[in-house]
Amino acid sequence: MVLAVACAFAAPMAFAGPAEAQKWVDSEFQPSTLTKQQQLEEMKWFIAAADKLKKAGITEINVVSETIDTHSYESKTLAKAFTEITGIKVNHDLIQEGDVVEKLQTQMQSGKNIYDGWISDSDLIGTHYRYGQIVPLTDFMAGEGKEFTSPTLDLKDFIGTRFTTAPDGKLYQLPDQQFANLYWFRADWFDRADLKKKFKDKYGYELGVPVNWSAYEDIANFFTNDVKEIDGVKVYGHMDYGKKDPSLGWRFTDAWLSMAGTADKGIPNGQPVDEWGIRVGDDKCTPVGASMSRGGATNSPAAVYALTKYIDWMKKYAPPQAIGMTFSEAGPVPAQGNVAQQIFWYTAFTSSMNKPGLAVVNKDGTPKWRMAPSPHGPYWKDGMQNGYQDVGSWTFFKSTPLQRRQAAWLYAQFVTAKTVSLKKTLVGLTPIRESDIQSKAMTDMAPKLGGFVEFYRSPARVAWTPTGTNVPDYPKLAQLWWKNVATAVTGEQTPQGAMDNLAKEMDGVMSRLQRAGMKACAPKLNPETDPKQWMAKGGAPWPKLANEKPKGETVPYEQLLKAWKEGRVR
Template sequence: KKYGTGNGYSLGVPENWAAYEDIAEFFTNTPIDGKKVYGHTDFGKKSPSLGWRFTDSWLSIAGAGDTGLPNGTPVDEWGIRIENRSPVGSSVERGGATNSPAAIYALQSYIDWLNKYSPPSAKQGTFRDNNIAAAQSNVAQQMFLYTLWINEPAYQQGKMINEKGEPVWRLAPTPHGRYWKQGMKVGYQDAGSWTIPKNTRGPKRAAAWLWAQFCVSKSAAVAKFKAGGTPVRHSTLSSDFVQKNKSRWGGLIEFYQSDAIHLWTDTGLNVPHYPLLFRAWWPNLDRAINGQISAKEAMNNIAYEQDKIMGSLKLARYSPKLNPKRTQAYWLAQPGSPKPAQAREKPSTLSYDTAIKRWRKAPQ
């Protein structure tokens, strides 16, 4: 009631970043049972995981790229523009979006929320620290969670569960930034597969194939899911054990049995050289988070460095062919991404039941 009175809409699952921010501010400034709580948490320590936070999905959640699955066409979630299957630019001046208003907004929001609404230790934490810290019963929400952490003991004990041993926390659809449009990817998920090297021959190859079959067999897959919480088979999700105990995973089973799984995708082949390009991200993000440079300067640095790296790449197929530079105004006036600056969206929330129904009916 107090939240609704002060904000003009009901407290619920935030549908967009404006509502997420309002909720973060409310909880950060409202003691619960006389105790300090935080409306958000994330991490800021200089490490590769800081880069993953952004290349995995932060820009796509903000809406920096284009519509089209799996990664956005012609501009993907890294802000790289693809034409005729070849990368043609990362900077706005070349038709990319890595330093677009949407990307700068994404980083500035990250910095603001980390400073205003997160526990003091968050800026010194890595992605593991952050995900465990979110299970200390003093954080109201998190923008997105790597789901492997929910099988950590911290999520299955103390104030994180009720008297029946069921979680009091819930997984819900990711809120969108103001630039996000229907038809864009929503988030990130790894999708692995078994790889047997070409030089593994004869009996060794047969043994490797047999072992792989065992590891993804129905019985082994259920046992692995009980231990690790990462499913590899649909049959695991529909097994008697999982269906009887699905409340233990706080919404994860509902997610994986919904249409929404197709909207969470991994990094695509549109990133021409992941290791080289990735190096541009986390050092610049760290400098922005620590106030050494602005969010705009950081995203400019990343965009121009990616352009430089792509311009030097010579690949066997689909080698980058950089667009000539144009003014940012030219590209921001074109349809799609990069997108011109937009005003703050109207905050919107959903009931949890409605949010889960959105998963089930997610457009393909």
């Protein structure tokens, strides 16, 4: 995360049109899943649509997103292309993720138009749906935005629209980029015969990709305390971060509890209890509590287990400095070459882990590492969400003047259009279209991406999902996580005490939201009862297991790849 950067370009060019489109198609917009002629036809539509807006006086718009490589490419390159091709100038600001949420809240509360278009995480889908201030794109495309909706948009080609669809069945946001949190490991170390023998002699099973948390823990202990050093370098079996910082919350709201098995079964999110531990009522929409006493699971045995393992592993198996790091500080550490595996690693780091000269990259440019599905905890069951996927998505306020909103919608479609989407995917490695994932260009890139392409082509992909619609107000509830988790990291609270307090505070916020004037599905808390009554019902919250560490289970990476190619998860 970096400080805000605003991109400003020269005034809109007088010669905007087909010639500029041809220039961009011949150079920057390659490769594409479209032919050059199809690309030019798509650009011809954008030029005509923009002309209608320019005649109405719209010549400049302002949009915003968080700072990641994909959005930097949009801000520096695609915004310039849109300006030159259509004649409408785009100021695409890049700011920290927290600032995006803060400014978004300001526009929600004030009604004052700050930006004409926003790339906001789909994690806010429950918020947007309930407050009624975000334009449902389904309605917009059929009404006020119809003449500005591209005939080649092809919504069915987007892989993330299920995450941006609310309980009313309407699409509220358009996916712009996606990345998942997966398992990362040093394949070169895992393949060493001497280490494989030593591991099997000690644990009785093969060193490989861990299927469960028991195996992950064994591997973490093995590299930290048995291997200790490789090629003269001290090695660690785990990497994480633990500083009291807002980014600590992402570590947990980004589905750490679901990986342990806290939620109910259900894809994309557990129903009726989701991965935050929030239960909804029979209407599958009304939040009724986070505490076990109200039927929630935020302070359940599975959730406490998840927090306990997070702390234990970081203190026992990660580099000593990890506990004082933030998300952004910890991100580059595995590339330094002394970490054997990481259970919670974002695919957005893929390109930064592939740079020549890094300790984790071979001389031929191929990675020494691989990515795979993250292992799951003992409470996890088939049919549950298995991890998190970030889906940054175009979002539009009703408070934005109509014609400015129409112009921003035009730009949103431009940066996700098939003309540019494959090139954008190759730059940022945050795919949004099935056609791009299946392209020859992605096949050609696969050997240098450590399993990235194979994962996105696999059936495993569907079990990695963003925060769902059970969360009624993401900004208000998300901030509770890092403050409470931090008390367990420092030892001020036990894991149980921290999760009890978190659940209580979440219920407190939801109680206030009952009176907040939500347009749909406002919380209505269940009365408190004995948690044992809920644990006896056969779903989340799940009762405590007698054995939280079953035998470790691993799978050979090549077997995993073969399963993916055959359409199986493992």
